[in-house]
Amino acid sequence: MREAHRLGIVGWVKNRSDGSVELEAEGPPAQIAALLAWCERGPPAANVTHVVVEQQPATGHDDDFDVTW
Numbered sequence: 001m002r003e004a005h006r007l008g009i010v011g012w013v014k015n016r017s018d019g020s021v022e023l024e025a026e027g028p029p030a031q032i033a034a035l036l037a038w039c040e041r042g043p044p045a046a047n048v049t050h051v052v053v054e055q056q057p058a059t060g061h062d063d064d065f066d067v068t069w
Contacts, residue, residue, distance in 0.1 A: 001067055003038045007031040010062040014069065025065070026058045 001013060009027035016022055025035055042048040 001065055004035060004065040007035055009035055010065055012062065012066045012068045014067065024062075026060070026062060 004011065004013070004025060007027065009025045009031055011023065011025035011027075013021060013023045023039070025032060027035075036051065036053065039051050040048060
């Protein structure tokens, strides 16, 4: 969430029960690329094994970046 805020990206992120993380993000292409690069590393305590990207059309529904449950 902090990285998305820093990059000016809107959307949401949530931890899934299987240990994976789901993320939906909208923003300028360069900022999305930077967020994806960060996701491949993750925060210091993370153990990222792979990132799957599915590109979809922007919805324009979000005006902030939130953690959802």
